Amino acid sequence: MGVLSPDAFEQRLRAIGAARYHDRHPFHRALHDGKLNRLQVQAWALNRYYYQASIPRKDATLLARLPTAELRREWRRRLEDHDGSEPGTGGIARWLKLTDGLGLSRRYVESLRGLLPTTQFAVDAYVHFVGERSILEAIASSLTELFSPSIISERVSGMLRHYDFISEETLAYFKPRLTQAPRDSDFALTYVKEHARTAGEQDAAAAALEFKCAVLWSQLDALQHAYVEGHPPPGVFLGADTAEAFA
Ligand SMILES: O=C(O)c1cc(C(=O)O)c2c(n1)C(=O)C(=O)c1cc(C(=O)O)[nH]c1-2
16 A cells, blocks of 8 residues: 555554444444443453453553653553552452452452453463564554444443443443543554654554454454353353362
8 A cells, every 4th residue: 555644544554443343343232232241241341351451561562662752651651551550450450359359359459360361362462462462563453442432332321231240330440531532542543643644664564453453363262262152161160160160
């Protein structure tokens, strides 16, 4: 593809989200439509914990590589959003309220025992990608967040409507994301539009976004295969009993 104007390039990035973002995955559709049982929702929250817990590792990796105070200041805020500024605050702590509400022991969730192998591979691949690729590609890989506010709104209203074991309090993780995600993705989009100037840079940034969509998609594929189609790999979470046996 030849070089595009910044606005046409933005359209190219948005088309990637429209085609590949995980809102199109059957597991998410089932989650939001109330088609999953409690064990399947628990498995989703347990596995997704590893993604949440690894986001600050990935942001710290990128932060260490950013060349200016201005960029680091911007990126530093993401670490605070996830890790909080003191114990019990921030996104990871709020995610644990969800796993608490679903009846999973914290020790079990934090131990990462019972995680699907694919969750680990996909999430670790994201952290490595951000450490190894250009800063442009690393920032572009965060752009899935352009598409998250609509899936989050749909998730919160769908899950509250359909599952009696889910409450507004247990879904508290998502509310701040509705303002944090647009703020973060606006910054990242402006950066990527400004810095992807050649056709090669635009291709690399687009490929980074495709890679990240695959990171999200493959996690849901693994959940679908294990918990909907009934082929759990050995050693994974199989209900609160597994978790209790551990605790
Ligand atoms: O609920 C979701 O569907 C969803 C998606 C994404 C995303 O698109 O990567 C993120 C989040 N949530 C999220 O909560 C979050 O903190 C987050 C950070 C990032 C990132 O790549 O830096 N993506 C996401």
